[in-house]
Amino acid sequence: MRIQPCGCPVQRCAGVESREGHQPKGEDTLIFFINVIDNMMQRPISRWSPTLGVCHMTENTIAVFTARSPQRIVEEGGSQAWVLNPLRAKQCTWLVCTQNQHNPDHAFSDATEPHGSAFLVGKISGIVQEDGPDVTRWKIAISEFARVAIPDLWKGWRNPVRYTSLEELGINVEGLEFEALKSGPTTVETHAPRPRLDFPKGLTIAAARAGLAATLGVSPDAIDITIRA
Numbered sequence: 001m002r003i004q005p006c007g008c009p010v011q012r013c014a015g016v017e018s019r020e021g022h023q024p025k026g027e028d029t030l031i032f033f034i035n036v037i038d039n040m041m042q043r044p045i046s047r048w049s050p051t052l053g054v055c056h057m058t059e060n061t062i063a064v065f066t067a068r069s070p071q072r073i074v075e076e077g078g079s080q081a082w083v084l085n086p087l088r089a090k091q092c093t094w095l096v097c098t099q100n101q102h103n104p105d106h107a108f109s110d111a112t113e114p115h116g117s118a119f120l121v122g123k124i125s126g127i128v129q130e131d132g133p134d135v136t137r138w139k140i141a142i143s144e145f146a147r148v149a150i151p152d153l154w155k156g157w158r159n160p161v162r163y164t165s166l167e168e169l170g171i172n173v174e175g176l177e178f179e180a181l182k183s184g185p186t187t188v189e190t191h192a193p194r195p196r197l198d199f200p201k202g203l204t205i206a207a208a209r210a211g212l213a214a215t216l217g218v219s220p221d222a223i224d225i226t227i228r229a
Contacts, residue, residue: 058165061094062124062140063153065160067103069112070120070147077181078122080139081130083214084161094166094173095122095140098154118153118169121146121176136214146176159219 064079073079079097101115113119122142130137153169166173205225213220 059163060092061096061164061166061169062089062092063096063098063118063162063164063169064140065098065100065154065157065162067100067105067109067111069110070097071112072110073097073120073122074145074181076139078125078128078139078141080128081137082140082161083136083210083220084127084138085214086127086129086138088163089124089127089138089140092124092163095124095142096120096153096164096166096169096171097122100154100160113149114151116152116154116156118148118150118171121148121171121173123178136210138214142181144178144180146173146178148176159222 062084064082066073066079068076068079079095096118097120098118099111099113099115100109101111101113103109103111122140122145124140125143126141128139128141129135130139148171150169150171206220208225209220209223212223
């Protein structure tokens with residue numbers, strides 16, 4: 001354990017330097033909040049440490065907790081339909097699918113793999129906006145895939161879409177055998193389109209929460225809106 005000049009021990013947690021029993025002041029306060037905001041946004045930018053300088057964290061992988069089977073994901077050309085930040089997602093190279101066996105919608109779910117296990121690694125070819133009224137959901141399209149069987153990889157994270165790295169997940173693509181999809185996605189959108197502003201009946205709280213959640217890459221349940229009349 002390293003000791004700061006102030007005498008406080010330092011520990012690392014989620015890429016943020018934290019000091020046990022220490023209240024950050026001055027420059028420490030600014031550094032602390034920069035790191036906190038960086039973690040919340042899950043952006044692949046450099047993180048600043050007062051002792052180590054700039055620390056580069058490469059989060060080039062999207063891990064999803066899906067109730068769809070590997071056969072269906074391959075047939076559909078990717079994993080869908082997710083609430084995510086398309087600008088953040090398009091910077092990623094890899095998709096790792098883990099299985100959700102507990103989805104109550106049995107008409108939607110055709111899961112076949114053990115609960116929580118990783119079963120597919122795909123090379124991302126684009127981020128495609130879903131058709132229909134729900135424009136906040138996106139498909140993570142892939143051009144190649146490899147089957148894997150890694151038990152208990154999903155650790156019960158709250159958001160079913162997680163930005164991470166293959167190294168953090170313990171996956172080495174060098175040893176995987178990738179197959180090209182027989183037919184790729186019909187439409188590949190690598191840039192987020194302009195948001196739709198046509199709200200003839202006004203903007204609802206639910207729509208506002210969904211839009212903010214998609215922009216920030218978090219669950220709509222994490223968004224609170226307060227109205228002061």
